[in-house]
Amino acid sequence: MSLLAEDTGAADLGLRWKPGFHTLGPAFLTDLRPTPLPDPYWVCRSEAVARELGLPAGWYESDTTLAALAGSLPIAGTSPFATVYSGHQFGVWAGQLGDGRAIMLGETEGGLEMQLKGAGRTPYSRGGDGRAVLRSSIREFLCSEAMHGLGIPTTRALCVTGSDAPVYREEAESAAVVARVAPSFVRFGHFEHFAANQREDELRALADYVIDRYYPACRTTERFNGSAYAAFLEAVSERTAALLARWQAVGFCHGVMNTDNMSILGLTIDYGPFQFLDGFDPRHICNHSDTSGRYAFNQQPNVAYWNLFCLAQALLPLIGDQEIAVAALESYKTVFPNEFEGRMRAKLGLHGAAEGDRTLIEGVLKLLAAGKVDYTIFWRRLSDYMADGNLEPVRDLFLDRAGFDAWLLSFSERHAGTGRAEAAELMRRSNPKFVLRNHLGQQAIEASRKKDHAAVATLLAVLEAPFEDHPDADAFAGFPPDWASTIEISCSS
Known part of the structure; x- marks a missing residue:
């Protein structure tokens, strides 16, 4: 039973929760509560995700639910926490990272984890304020659901709650919280963290947890001398290859493919400086912070393989044989081109x-x-x-x-x-008629800054079914305006 389940004033979302990742213990996470978002208001909601979670009809009509999803009220049945991980950023070892502004609520009985991103400081914030801004929150919400509409594996987004509380980036902006959902938020960086610190017991516990939960077939492999850990590495490699093929085929640039932004389930995760291509330029760099072009569009498949090699190094203490670890990555080289060509x-x-x-x-x-x-x-x-x-x-x-x-x-x-x-x-x-172009997202953001959130809902409805004609929304399918080329998206986005 969660400590918060009996809290006075706890919000009941109508969901049942189970321990999930929390069972791994304090070496993997820190228990803490979100920091309340002052005077929250609804910005946008996804009814499709609400149905996926099993939320009851009219779930958003309660002020209590609004406060809970803004981090201002505890949620019955949950024990919130932030996880620790490490990673390579722009090809350089960055050491300990972790959930600097994302707080996990827990896992529902339906097997979906829910996080509040922008819910305040954690022990892993590294001096940051732990907040997200309205601009980036709307972009993540819309792109999560747009990618799902395109059939591309992704984390999902239930809602965005906003506040007039100021958050300072390049300038003062308003705060927001994204409630995002996935079967798992475990990243390559979680494994790198324990490997780098030579904590093999914790590394094994994490690998066993992920294999048993998400890759049980690896337990019965007859390949790789029967190593479940090598089979796990191969399975992750193949899921990642299939994901990258989908990105390249639809013209999606992630923008910041650090190892801590790579999902162990082959999901698109952490929407920061992303972009769908306008004019086709294989060398396009969508991240204004990426001065070297490491994450240019045509580099993404190779970067994914590099990141998988880092994961292989992290799993090597469990696999025990470098040649087997390298062999477990080999299928990436065939799965990616085959999937892409298909x-x-x-x-x-x-x-x-x-x-x-x-x-x-x-x-x-x-x-x-x-x-x-x-x-x-x-x-x-x-x-x-x-x-x-x-x-x-x-x-x-x-x-x-x-x-x-x-x-x-x-x-x-x-x-x-x-x-x-x-x-x-x-x-x-x-071939979709609609993708989330930067200027479409920017127009929705500008409207929301003026408290007109209908533009986000209108765009969402189109992006949820991007292959349909939507004749009333033809303006969303046109060429980008000239000013779209001046939009700069950076790691703070």
Whole structure:
């Protein structure tokens, strides 16, 4: 029974909770309560996540629930805590990190953990104020749900609560708290922390917990000399490879792929300086703080492998053989390209693989890069062309018409003898009409700063179903305005 379950004035969200990660003990976490958010108000909510959690109808109508999700009231059945981890940031060992502004409420009986991000200082805040600002909270909320709508593994977001309390970044901004949800928030950095401090007992306890909860098949492996830890590393590698293939196919830049921002379940986690590509530029850097370009769009697959190598080093005391650890990473090199090519074939409306597909994919990506062609609009217009036969909207995107026409001939030959309607259907399921472009997020943020939160809800409704036409929302599917290129997103975002 949680100590908070019997607190006077504790809020009852109608959820049942279980111990989960908390059972690992004080070496892994610190018990503490959120810092109350003064005079909170609702900014945005996801009814889809509420249903996933099993919250009752009308859950948000209570002032008590508002206060609880802003960190101002304890929640019955929970024992809040912050976890400790370490990690590599921009390729450099950063030492101990941890949940500097995220406080875990606990795990529901449905198997979902819930955190309040921006809920105040923790022992791991490293001098920070433990707060999140409205700007970054709205971006995380919207992108979490946008990625889910795109079918990309991700943490989710239940709601954002705001406050007029000032928080100081480059300038004074208003505070906010994101209630975010995931099966697990364990990161590569959790393992790195105990390995770096030569605490093998805790490292083993953490690995056993994660394997038993999320990767039980690793216990019965006959590969890697029967090592469950090596099988676990391989499984994480393959999930990460599949995630990166999805990112690259949809044109998503994470912006800060530090090892402490890598999910052990292959989820997209920690939405900071992210961006969906506008004009296609493989070398695009979305993080204004990334002066070296380490996390440029085309570097993401290699960085993910580098991060997995760091995880392998952390697990080496448990695996016991460096060659086996390296072998456990090997499948990344085949899973990523296979997954990526499969997703690109779907974007091209191709139901099966054939010789020459890689050349076809590489050819169109080179054309898009040469002309900085808008990535999302191109793929959606190509889908429309397969449906209605109108080629001009696609050709109009290219200055190099001859180059595009030559590629189109190869594309058409590849589709010879296949049904256009069937191909168009696959393409429309694979090429979203809507993504969370930076300027769309910024417009919603500016409206919310004026206490007009309807813009966030309107954008959310479209992003939850990004493959649908939503004719009333065509403005969200257009080219970005000129001012969009001036938006600078940094690690404070």
